[in-house]
Amino acid sequence: MTFSDEMPDTLPGTKMTAALCFVAAYFAFQAVMITLVSNGAGLDDAEQLAYIGPLHLGYGGSQLPLYTWIASSVSDVLGIHFLTLQIVKFGLLASLFVSVDLGARLLGLSRAVAAAGMLAIFLLPPIGWESQRALTHSVAGIAGSSWAFLAFAWHMRRKSFASAVLFGLAVAAALLGKPNASIFIAALVLTALTVADYRRVLLSRYGVVALVVALAALTPTALWMLDHKGAVLARTSKFALDKIGPIAGRVQGLGELMQGAVLFAAPLLVFFAIMLWRQRKGRKMPSEAETGAAGYRFLVRLVPVALAMTIAGILVSGTSRVEDRWLQPVLFLAPMGLAAAFAPRLSSEQGFRRLSFWSALVAVILIPGLAYHLHYGSAGKPPIGQLDYASLYRQARSDLDFRAVLSDGPQLPGNMRLFDPSLVPIHYEMPDSLQRIRRPLLVVWFGDKDPPPIIPAMLKAANLDLADARIVRMRLHFLTRPETTRPVSYALLP
Structure with a gap:
């Protein structure tokens, strides 16, 4: 050799x-x-x-x-x-x-x-x-x-x-x-x-x-x-x-x-x-x-x-x-x-x-x-990809035929596109994110409390406000571990 x-x-x-x-x-x-x-x-x-x-x-x-x-x-x-x-x-x-x-x-x-x-x-x-x-x-x-x-x-x-x-x-x-x-x-x-x-x-x-x-x-x-x-x-x-x-x-x-x-x-x-x-x-x-x-x-x-x-x-x-x-x-x-x-x-x-x-x-x-x-997943913690995003999409879509999804990160907007590729995802790290905002708009975030501060700040910069919007709170199950859930909240701006 x-x-x-x-x-x-x-x-x-x-x-x-x-x-x-x-x-x-x-x-x-x-x-x-x-x-x-x-x-x-x-x-x-x-x-x-x-x-x-x-x-x-x-x-x-x-x-x-x-x-x-x-x-x-x-x-x-x-x-x-x-x-x-x-x-x-x-x-x-x-x-x-x-x-x-x-x-x-x-x-x-x-x-x-x-x-x-x-x-x-x-x-x-x-x-x-x-x-x-x-x-x-x-x-x-x-x-x-x-x-x-x-x-x-x-x-x-x-x-x-x-x-x-x-x-x-x-x-x-x-x-x-x-x-x-x-x-x-x-x-x-x-x-x-x-x-x-x-x-x-x-x-x-x-x-x-x-x-x-x-x-x-x-x-x-x-x-x-x-x-x-x-x-x-x-x-x-x-x-x-x-x-x-x-x-x-x-x-x-x-x-x-x-x-x-x-x-x-x-x-x-x-x-x-x-x-x-x-x-x-x-x-x-x-x-x-x-x-x-x-x-x-x-x-x-x-x-x-x-x-x-x-x-x-x-x-x-x-x-x-x-x-x-x-x-x-x-x-x-x-x-x-x-x-x-x-x-x-x-x-x-x-x-x-x-x-x-x-x-x-x-x-x-x-x-x-x-x-x-x-x-x-591992250590009893299911992977985030197994969350029941379909339930979130169906419930939000039944309330309003939204065109865009705004959140404080890409996880929720990104997964929403698997059900409707025409949706416009928006999150704060995107350059020129405010120019992407379309109405009707779905605003969604993890948790059952008020949205993270970055979300109201983005909405304010776009002359929008959640003050009069109805906030819906729900718990999404992990499909492979149904006993485990994660809270999600959303609001719709027509």
Whole structure:
């Protein structure tokens, strides 16, 4: 087994491997299965239901637009349905896995080793579990990062004007998916500059083409963000910048980074350790041609560089909070980096084939766990998606044929669109939310008390008032746990 810089006789993708077939079938099944076990949308999907519609340069809630652009475009074809949202999410996840596999093969890994590095992504809990259970924009961030990785690998192999344009567009897609994808893009470029063969390509005229394309694709949204700073900065408090002092905050941030990285990669490291132990008699000294190959040096260095840049970001910004899912663009190539590091040191690919099998088995085992969690919840707490939104819609619709739904968040307006896609959802994080108000208007919120202060404030700004409106209070049951209810109140403004 060698790690080669030679261009393969057949390009990756001209022949579907068993691993790629498994990925395609797996995520297609997941899209259907999760649709069947769900009643309504959770928080992230409800947010998308609220935003789906005409494309805008940006949206609220400190989120970048890529996922919503894709969801809106697919909904134009398939309609606004819960299944549509799952097709978008699991299609993006499938593209992540496929891009990682093909990109690694373009950089010189064999089919078996690349497949193992790809399938081992299932061993990363924030991706294998959390990205399937919830999340939207984070999925767009890692999918876009994987596209940038594949486009980079193709550009390094077959540098041309076309490959440079595709690389620039893929970089822009990653950066429009999630802000933390910027760490991966920066690490990708910096790592490539440490490899002579890749440095020559990046610093050539093709590198200028890629940069110009990326900047051109990013400029419209960047200008929108400058004009909507409130929407861009709406959730930056989650980073807890300098909340506990400049030194203590940075120390805490570094501690959370270390903890998050360990939790992120722990199952992966266990499976790799088992593989190496079983292959302990099959080790060999790698040849200089293998360890000197450009693809080998790049893949082995990429994740450490990304982690180093994350550390630098914490030290510069002073953030004291780091969640493991924020590390997805930083660590999603950790399995491939480990596979690349050990491939030249093993005399047989049998260990990588075993790793592929066990990674795929873990993915299959996750299926019933995800189904149960999304259907019944955990710790006796049912998932918000199982709330009986249909009862709320029917009762409110029987009182008035409303055209728009206003709330303090996307959960209720978003789920209402599953019953009537023509409804106009409105919540306070939406830019220009007041311009979306239509009458008759349904005003709805969780709880059996007065509405949250943001709702009267929005209504007042639109010259509306709940003072004379009849407020209806009801309790919605969770369909899979009927003994559990949640109070909801609404008022109708004709």
